[in-house]
Amino acid sequence: MKAAAILGTALLAAAAHAGVVLPRQDTTTADSSDGLEPTQDLNDLLEQAKAQVINNVTETEQQLRKRGQTPRCTVKNLVFRREYGSLSKSERLSYVNAIKCLQNKPPRTPTSVAPGAKSRFDDFVVTHIQQTLSIHYSGIFQPWHRWFVYQYEKALRDECGYTGYQPYWDWPKYARAPQDSPLFNGDPYSLGGNGEYIPHDGPVIVPPPGVGGGNISLPAGEGSGFVTTGPFANMVVNLGPVGGLADTDPGPMGGLGYNPRGLKRDLGGAMNMRYANYTTVLKMLLQPNVDKYRIVSEGVPYTPEIGPHGGIHYTIGGDPGGDLFTSPGDPAFWVHHGQMDRLWTMWQALGLGGNRYTDLGSGSYAHRTWENNPESPLAQLTDVIDMGYAAPSTTIGEVMSTTGGEFCYFYL
Numbered sequence: 553m554k555a556a557a558i559l560g561t562a563l564l565a566a567a568a569h570a571g572v573v574l575p576r577q578d579t580t581t582a583d584s585s586d587g588l589e590p591t592q593d594l595n596d597l598l599e600q601a602k603a604q605v606i607n608n609v610t611e612t613e614q615q616l617r618k619r620g621q622t623p624r625c626t627v628k629n630l631v632f633r634r635e636y637g638s639l640s641k642s643e644r645l646s647y648v649n650a651i652k653c654l655q656n657k658p659p660r661t662p663t664s665v666a667p668g669a670k671s672r673f674d675d676f677v678v679t680h681i682q683q684t685l686s687i688h689y690s691g692i693f694q695p696w697h698r699w700f701v702y703q704y705e706k707a708l709r710d711e712c713g714y715t716g717y718q719p720y721w722d723w724p725k726y727a728r729a730p731q732d733s734p735l736f737n738g739d740p741y742s743l744g745g746n747g748e749y750i751p752h753d754g755p756v757i758v759p760p761p762g763v764g765g766g767n768i769s770l771p772a773g774e775g776s777g778f779v780t781t782g783p784f785a786n787m788v789v790n791l792g793p794v795g796g797l798a799d800t801d802p803g804p805m806g807g808l809g810y811n812p813r814g815l816k817r818d819l820g821g822a823m824n825m826r827y828a829n830y831t832t833v834l835k836m837l838l839q840p841n842v843d844k845y846r847i848v849s850e851g852v853p854y855t856p857e858i859g860p861h862g863g864i865h866y867t868i869g870g871d872p873g874g875d876l877f878t879s880p881g882d883p884a885f886w887v888h889h890g891q892m893d894r895l896w897t898m899w900q901a902l903g904l905g906g907n908r909y910t911d912l913g914s915g916s917y918a919h920r921t922w923e924n925n926p927e928s929p930l931a932q933l934t935d936v937i938d939m940g941y942a943a944p945s946t947t948i949g950e951v952m953s954t955t956g957g958e959f960c961y962f963y964l
């Protein structure tokens with residue numbers, strides 16, 4: 553696809569939507585479908601969001617130029633992250649090859665910190681393992697993972713010669729059978745196939761020690777064994793597991809030790825359809841504030857309503873995908889969090905007033921600790937996003953807009 557053509561369409565849409573009208577937020581949209589087909593409402597909202605961002609970048613650029621300043625993010629240098637299945641085969645292959653390259657580069661994490669870190673790819677896994685209990689269900693969750701994905705994309709580009717951008721997994725698109733999608737069908741352009749089928753029960757989530765709640769039983773997928781097809785067949789997982797699933801013994805040194813084993817997955821439609829269909833995505837975009845958005849996205853604490861965030865993590869399932877701590881060790885993590893970031897970006901753009909780029913909320917997910925347990929202050933824009941050995945650190949305020957700070961990207 554030609555960038556100019558894309559931009560042309562976006563700009564036309566921007567003009568058409570100059571007086572964009574916000575959807576009603578107090579009623580659920582008429583949607584009698586099962587959530588397995590996209591609705592016009594959803595498509596309209598996504599187009600509105602795109603138009604808003606292009607408008608905003610254009611206006612900001614003009615204002616800066618008027619003041620004699622040089623804008624950093626312009627319509628010309630804005631880049632787009634795309635849906636995995638919309639990439640050409642050669643684009644998918646270059647993404648896959650860049651991941652393999654990262655998995656073959658030496659780690660920056662000292663052995664004394666994590667003897668299990670064997671590659672640059674593993675540096676990212678270590679950082680996530682170390683901070684899991686402070687970067688989920690807390691005010692830093694969304695900004696932290698935005699910076700995390702961006703730095704991973706940057707490593708693929710700067711250290712492994714990748715010339716594309718981070719693709720995303722449009723969850724509802726393949727909800728009936730994600731294992732057959734371009735992401736996971738096991739062909740040379742996929743992120744590897746499903747795990748081999750072994751009859752099994754679905755996962756049981758056991759809350760980490762020190763936080764409340766009981767066990768949650770989830771539907772089983774269509775795999776659960778080793779991944780034996782596609783580019784990541786026979787991939788070796790070095791770190792973890794840490795914990796979070798019943799019947800999983802932690803690896804050495806709390807998951808930071810060396811624990812080589814094969815990649816397992818348990819993809820299937822049951823969990824994907826239940827937790828991440830088009831109705832879910834529409835519902836996310838219609839939420840009026842960040843506290844409500846996060847309850848839809850991340851789920852109601854300690855209930856089976858685990859939201860699309862958890863729902864898709866457990867749709868990937870297996871090892872390390874099913875382990876909250878070690879999940880970035882499955883290449884599928886990154887396309888999932890690409891979509892998490894995409895939807896947050898879209899929702900931010902629909903806010904018009906602009907406070908969605910500064911408001912971190914005040915609900916139970918807005919504090920510095922996991923679901924405010926133990927009690928802690930609200931997260932602040934000045935709080936540090938620590939990337940450990942994986943990448944440079946920043947602050948929350950720096951990453952609130954994907955067209956501000958160091959960023960200049962958006963989603964198609």
Ligand SMILES: *[C@@H]1O[C@H](CO)[C@@H](O)[C@H](O)[C@H]1NC(C)=O
Pocket residue numbers: 756758766767798799
């Ligand atoms: C939750 O699962 C764990 C691990 O399988 C088990 O030991 C525990 O008894 C379960 N708790 C409940 C309340 O079922």
Ligand SMILES: *[C@@H]1O[C@H](CO)[C@@H](O)[C@H](O)[C@H]1NC(C)=O
Pocket residue numbers: 586587825826827828829830831832833835
């Ligand atoms: C679609 O997702 C919603 C939650 O967002 C859920 O209540 C509904 O059951 C899901 N539909 C299907 C077919 O599973």
Ligand SMILES: *[C@@H]1O[C@H](CO)[C@@H](O)[C@H](O)[C@H]1NC(C)=O
Pocket residue numbers: 608903904905906907909953954955956
């Ligand atoms: C435009 O985007 C910036 C962040 O990049 C934000 O601060 C500002 O509020 C946005 N303006 C509108 C009208 O949404």
